[in-house]
Amino acid sequence: MHGKISQQTLLHSIHSLLLLSLFYLPVSTANATAKCPASFLTQSVIIFEAIQICATADTPEDKIQHAANVAAAWLDNDLDGRADESKVIKALQQNRATLVMAPDDFSDKQFDALETAFQSGRVLQDLYATETNPGYNRRDASQEELHHLLINAGWMQVYPELFGVSVHQPSALFRQWQQAERQGYYHYDDPSCDDECKAMEFHYLSAAAYLESKADLYSDEMRIKNRTQLRQKLPVVIRLFESNDYSYPHNHWPTGQYAFSTAIKWQ
Secondary structure (H helix, E strand, C coil), rough: CCCCCCCHHHHHHHHHHHHHHHHHCCCCCCCCCCCCCCEEEEEEECCCCCCEEEEEEECCCHHHHHHHHHHHHHHHCCCCCCCCHHHHHHHHHHCCEEEECCCCCCHHHHHHHHHHHCCCCCCCCEEEHHHHCCCCCCCCCCHHHHHHHHHHHHHHCCHHHHCCCCCCCCCCCCHHHHHHHHHHCCCCCCCCCCCHHHHHHHHHHHHHHHCHHHHHCCCCCCCCHHHHHHHCCCHHHHHHHHCCCCCCCCCCCCCCCCCHHHHEEEE
């Protein structure tokens, strides 16, 4: 990709490449403690030996720490100091799940380097300091971007029949997205977002509705606003989140506070 690109275009480009890396490239046996995917990413944090955050030198440390705390709370959602789902941890390690951070954007040259990392099979997601715990009643994007990474590199890999977004092999979650669109519960009209992307966005907003994150539900994209409505209108989503067959993160909404510092290792 060349020329000036917007942050939203970059996000969807990264998402599309991320899906390609998941469905068409072999899974790596390396774990998340590998080197960062580009030399300009000089700050590194590992969370539960499963998700790596790699940031540019000018990304504020407090923003990286906030993102690390959010990642830890998604992985340890009952907040007992231990990761909840060992199979997902293993998948994240195998896919070298990495969050890449910069102050407010990556340059074209930097993006080209990240694209090379995608093509090698590494699963990445972008996040910017300006949208991380921004204050002034602005929405924090770290919960969403880390949820995307967790699902893409973890849950979709372990349980593709439940959480996958493949159009050709629709999962239970994918069919719930289709039902939500048909019944007018969800509508995402960004033309750059294909069906797989829309299903991924629906997954996140369903989690936001279940855990009642009002900041993520202010628009009419998701018209189901809380757990009670979700249970009434899309009960299959509730069953997916509450299943006893695994430990899906449905206990707490990550706030950026996490008490167990041993789970987060700066490199």
